[in-house]
Amino acid sequence: MIRAGSVRMTAGLFAALLSASSFGQAPSQPPNQAAGHPSSGAPTQAQPQAKQEPPVVRVTTRLVQVNVIVQDRKGEPVTDLTRDDFTLLDQGQPQIVSTFSVESLHTLPAAQPAPPNVFSNRFEQKTHTPTSVTVILLDGLNTRFEDMAYARAQIIKFLGQLQPQDRVALYTLTTRLTVLHDFTSDATSLLRALERSKGHVSAELAASERELAASEPEPANPMGIDALDEFLKAANQRMADFYTINRVGRTAGTIEDIANHLARLPGRKNLVWVSGSFPFSIGLDTPFTPETTSQERRTFSEEIERAARALNNANMAIYPVDARGLTGPSFTTRAPAFRAGQQGPGLRRNPVGPIGLSPDRANIDTMNILADRTGGRAFYNTNDIQGSVRRAIEDSRVTYVLGFYPTHGNWDAKFREIKVQVKRPGLHLRYRRGYLALPEATFDSKKREVLMRAAVDSPLDDTSLGLEAHLHVVDVPGAMTLKIELLVYSRDLTLVAQGDRWAGAVDVLFVQRGTDGKELAGELKTLNLNLVRGTYDEIMKKGLGLTRNLPPAPGAAQLRVVVRDVGSGSIGSLTIPLTKLIPSSGG
Secondary structure (H helix, E strand, O other), rough: OOEEEEEEEEEEEOOOOHHHHHHOOOOOOOOOOOOOOOOOOOOOOOOOOOOOOOOOOOOOOOOEOOOOOEOOOOOOOOOOOOHHEEEEEOOEEEEEOOOOEEOOOEEEEOOOOOOEEEEEOOOOOOOOOOOOOEEEEEEEOOOOHHHHHHHHHHHHHHHHHOOOOOOEEEEEOOOOOOEEEEEEOOHHHHHHHHHHHHOOOHHHHHOOOOOOOOOOOOOOOOOOHHHHHHHHHHHHHHHHHHHHHHHHHHHHHHHHHHHHHHOOOOEEEEEEEEEOOOEEEEOOOOOOOOHHHHOOOOOHHHHHHHHHHHHOOOOEEEEEEEOOOOOOOEEEEOOOOOEEOOOOOOEEEOOEEEEEOOOOHHHHHHHHHHHHHHHOEEEEEOHHHHHHHHHHOOOOOOEEEEEEEOOOOOOOEEEEEEEEEOOOOOEEEEEEEEEEOOOOOOOOHHHHHHHHHHHHHHOOOOOOOEEEEEEEEEOOEEEEEEEEEEEEHHHOOOOOOEEEHHHHHHHHEEEOOOOOOOOOEEEEEEEEEEHHHHHHOOOOOOOOOOOOEEEEOOOEEEEEEEEOOOOOOOOOEEEEOOOOOOOOOOO
């Protein structure tokens, strides 16, 4: 249950704990960026409003980043190109390459250990953070048990040949996303984690694959059995469509969660998605007949584009790998359906055999679309799954990141094609083929809460908005209080000049949960910012500080903190264990 509460803003909180440089400086603004001009005025206003909607902050200039892999004729990475070697086109129109970087495999300098009870979602605050990582997602939700068993055996072979520079994480998707092991180059620990995980039989996949076969015409029955048959077929089809739509939504959401988690990790990221089934559409290849009028007919382009957009924002390429290995044209069978019997209103099974010879194009189309949208590669119809994973990792050896600010000014939600060219002949380039020119989205308070609650439920912290929290347990007479000093990194905030002020808004959500993940207490507030010059400058140097005192809920074992920048929609989240701070909280 979400309840109202007070949040106090303090500019530059934590200054005594960490130096200003650790918070990051404000990013340099491109021409026409809504950053405003310095001015002075009245004191800072940052008052939470219980009923009023926060002002909508508009961002008029958007950076589009394109990750480019360049290889020579032998497939080796080309490492000596400069900004001047590249030409970038948006719908055929040349664009200025405003940002340029060359990224290769290395490890960030070791970070200083965090003070006690300080928690951060920033990768640069962790030790031995790599600049290129690969997530292997074993998709048990969309893969048959026997196909996943084969794919797991291939992944085991790959892990046995892991190289010292590789940084690999293992995730699984079943009824939910699970982190088997975070990033490491230790093959032994990855293998142990994989061995501990159990195989999954996807009831959702089986239910969504139930297809109803057209049977031989049966004699008309005065008792209305034909009508019962049609009713059962329609009901089964609706159930199959429901499970298919649910699988697609959950899978796309999982891909978004992974991308948002790795958004602030520097360098190129790879998502190797080992899956056996992910349709691009349902019902569109079924002819319209009186018997099929109840079937759902739609594409999943919106879900696929949303996942691709999150991947591109995170500079992450997806490498779909067909878990079924080598496949070819195969007989398509339909599951047995319940049919009404001729002897009365009872039901009997009417087994149906193979009905036709057709290649499986739906999964291949989806794999190619996602890979093409993000600059990855799709691997299908091959038994060399371990080789596919290795090739995905090798793509990260050297990458070029080009950034440009589109000049078209036409954000009409249509796809815009990107082309990248180099002056040097004989080179092969791979990059994402375009982007959706989406208009700025505005959400009401209910929609914003839905988005933030999704971040609470994710097993991964969202890093799109940098957060740091210092937690204290304060004993007061007759009660105990959790004092949270929260810092929002300034470089991730959207603050727009409005006259002599800088305006913005953030949503802040605190959720206490028990050991079973059940919510015990929650609080959601919106903080409106209306900053004068001095406060704006201080926040740009040290970050936006927020302080909140919360009474610990009985049995609370975990505190989830979620902050959303209203202007950009970026979300940051933190997971703070409470059992050590409050020993009796988990009991």
